[in-house]
Amino acid sequence: ITDTEGVMVEKGGTLLKGLEISVAEAEKRTGKNAVSIQETYTVYLIETRAVDNVSEVANPTPDSLWRRYSEFEIFRNYLLVTYPFVVVPPLPEKRAEFVWHKLSADNMDPDFVERRRVGLENFLLRVASHPVLSNDKIFYSFLTQFFVLCLLFCVGFFEMKHYGDELQSVISQLLRVRARVADRLYGVYKVHGNYGRVFSEWSAIEKEMGDGLQSAGHHMDAYAASIDDILEEEEHYADQLKEYLFYTEALRAVCRKHELCQFELEMAAQDLISKKQQREELATGTVRTFSLKGMTSKLFGQETPEQRETKLKTLETQIEEGEEMVKERTAECDEFVKNAWEDIERFREQKDRDLKEALISYAIMQISMCKKGIQVWNNAKECFSKM
Template identity: 65%
Template sequence: MADRVGLDEDEVSVGINPAPGPEVEAETETGPEAGSDISDVKSTIMEDKTCLTKKMEINVSEAEKRTGKNAMNMQEIYTVYLIETRPQDSQNDEDSSAPDSLWRRYSEFEFLRNYLVVTYPCIVVPPLPEKRAEFVWHKLSADNMDPDFVERRRIGLENFLLRVALHSTLSCDPIFYLFLTQENGWKEAANETGFQAKADSRLKALHATFRVKNPDKRFMELKHYGDELQSIISHLLRVRAEMGDGLQSAGHHMDVYAASIDDILEEEEHYADQLKEYLFFAEALRSVCRKHELQQYDLEMAALDLTSKKQQREELATGTVRTFSLKGMTSKLFGQETPEQREAKLNVLEEQIVDGEELVKAKNLECDDFIKDAWADIEHFKEQKNNDLKEALISYAVMQISMCKKGIQVWTNAKECFSKM
């Protein structure tokens, strides 16, 4: 375990570097004053038992990808995380200085946690975020260099530091304080505590599990509780990952269906334009009817005028007035017209009657021709309208049936995705 604690396990690509490159910072740099400082740090921290978060603001503010050579002179790519700390008292100061900062690799966080686990065996030490993504649905990358995964791990590392800093005992550990505040020397100080010699091997722990004769019932129940908690949460995460796949697959089917909606709407616009055409045809029909009404009105006026002329001719010929009129009153007041005057008027009326009869005849022929031509065209329009609308509505119905079938298929596929969750 001691050999593996200092190794960097978060690299994603490793290869022999044929040419000499810049040296990377060694993780085992020694601090000349590390041994002398540790006792002072410990005494200072132990004087104040309050949790570290009340005295210091702690953030893991960003992550950065770096390239360098490892102990075997092999090229590697790794991620470092920026830890920033600031005294809580300086937050209220308008002229507060910039926070102290240093970069740490994930393997250094692992080293710190291993130290805490060994040094404080009776404490439930907060866990680190996963080294590589597990229980992910396939859209999310399991690559530990993926930006989304690195960001989630940055948040997890910050949460780890805050949980340790909030713990009444762990927050007072001097190595933890050096980890936050000193770039170098903290690891040597941890090794000087001899914690690695105290680390129990997994084989020894497994052997003790099966060979202990008088186990404490409370710890047996606690172990069972831990196993059950792990099993339940693993199951929830596995279901969540499977649900993610199912939801994404169902969403893909719905996206395909949604994309086809645009094509359907464009096709529906075509049918709508056909309907609009016949909407405007209705106004054209009314226009034909208005023209016929005007012709009919002219015919009726011509016939009425002809009837009036014939009545005047009869009155002049017989000398009797059948209806009350201004002319009749004038004759009574001023006497009857002379024969010559009546004859002249009769001749004028005869000419007007002949013209009126010709006009009525012409108007009748004009109305008959209009009705004949208009009705023939209207019958043609009706036939065209029936064919066009029948074709359009049938095509529209077929389109809707096809769309419904596609929708049913989409929901069937989505249902299968949901049923597999």
């Protein structure tokens, strides 16, 4: 029998046998995300109750905490990375897809939120009933300790990486739409050149109407030619958007560096734990798990006291070096997080300012273009009126 933070689980058993798990309710909240943007989101109440307590108390108070859907995503990604050999249970859909036409596709729709609540509870129950996943210590911490994800995964960087992906997707779509509109606009403007040609040819066979038609034709020719300058100006605003399209890759690179920093820290910590376990095994003469050392001891006999003393001294030196390494890695990670987050905040302010300015300027350019089009047709109308 093993003890998972006070919950007794039989060896080879699952956490579900010793713990009742439920996602009791959902609640809508409003707050700022990692990039200081106001958003409305849904949180889900996870309740856990040790099975042993059920028989002792009529209605024992369960442990409970609120988690967002994004935190479930982080936890599942952790399981995917840690247990690549396991078929990890899926999460319910984040956005309503494959929806029957009479059902709402709104993520805040009460029926959709309820379906997702049931799906999240089912996800937790499937993990808790899995012989491998259920014995993961992070899983129990996810159910009972609010700060575990912040400490282990740094949610801010995870959200920032996700934001970078979303921003890249949005800007890419915007540039594609702009390119399609520009193609069609170019065709429309150039077709107006046909008006100019037809009016000029028509003016040649008219006496009284000739001058008016000729002038209208010149206006149409000028209108058709103006699209080249317009699209050249548009390209300037498109380049500003492209700049931030490339910025998103730099943003993701910072997040990847943070992940690498965390990984190096975890590796150093695991190596230190391993060395301390080896020291304990040498000192007590007991081996906790299957190891090459245990097999060689059985085959060739125990080490002499002198050999053991030499290995202990070597391990003590390695442990001291390992502790120093963990301190260095921790300091490096802390310094990186501090500097990176300051620069990300600076980038966010710069991005908001630049994109706002670019979009406003683009809108002004479009308004100016439309006004010029109106002026061309007003001029053509004057030409026709004078015929």
